[in-house]
Amino acid sequence: MDKKREEQLNDIHVLFYFAYRAFIKEPDRILEKHGIQRVHHRILFFIARKPGLSVNELLTSLEVTKQAINVPMRQLIEMGFIISKPAEYDRRVRELYLTEKGQNLERQLSGVQRGKLNPIFEEVGSKNEEIWKVIMKKIIDSE
Amino acid sequence: MDKKREEQLNDIHVLFYFAYRAFIKEPDRILEKHGIQRVHHRILFFIARKPGLSVNELLTSLEVTKQAINVPMRQLIEMGFIISKPAEYDRRVRELYLTEKGQNLERQLSGVQRGKLNPIFEEVGSKNEEIWKVIMKKIIDSE
């Protein structure tokens, strides 16, 4: 790999770093108003993406231990944002759902991010959106 | 915004989340071997990108307080990875540089990430690389 190519890849690294940071920045202010943090958002996000997922699936997705989400999840339940109920197929498993209040908050938080992404991807067009997605998928699969 | 578009944007969100996580994951193992953490990497990374930057510029780039980097930076100086010297134009300002040892470590860490990015961007071609970069820049500028 020559010097020039290295620099190009470093530029990509820098873009990745700053773009991700710009992307996650705005919801933090909203979260603060509700007295919750980024962990809570992540939990709401994953439940919204797959309603009824188990605690174990959530742990696996977030790559944390059950102890790590114990406190924030209990808070979210107490605040009435999520509910957990035993799965029919196995009553040891608890399925997680957003309440209506939880759905509203999640929609608000994700809405901010959609509001950021939408004009950008509209502007570049669906073909380029596809290219961006393919590259991101490759990065995920390179693990 | 219709329901379908919302879901597409949520998919983008999910890709962004997992791609970033996949990207930053691998260097952590190397860092651990050296007994340092992600903060140290970030410091090395920024100094490598702009040798001679001031402490204040580093703080601004990282968006942290001076107290936050005080400890890791002192460690990096003690370990001989970076040096700081007074700027000629204003001797209150300290310019930060990587030592040769620091350059080697930074190259190793960034090398892992370049090694991940290179085959992917080679495969999709330079035109698509440009598209990805343009989109990321737009996300950064949307702040």
Add this chain to the structure above:
DNA sequence: AATAAAGGTCAAGTTTATTGACCTAATATT
């Protein structure tokens, strides 16, 4: 009946940050 799995909880410790206060040295302002 015994074992295993899903989940919950307590405790202690770590990393990475924060705010606030205070200090030195160098430069800018009056």
Add this chain to the structure above:
DNA sequence: AATATTAGGTCAATAAACTTGACCTTTATT
């Protein structure tokens, strides 16, 4: 020349978001 400001460094207390380890209940599996 005296004073104020800026760059940087450091100590202390606190917080968030984790970690590992131990232990418990409930439900399923063997």
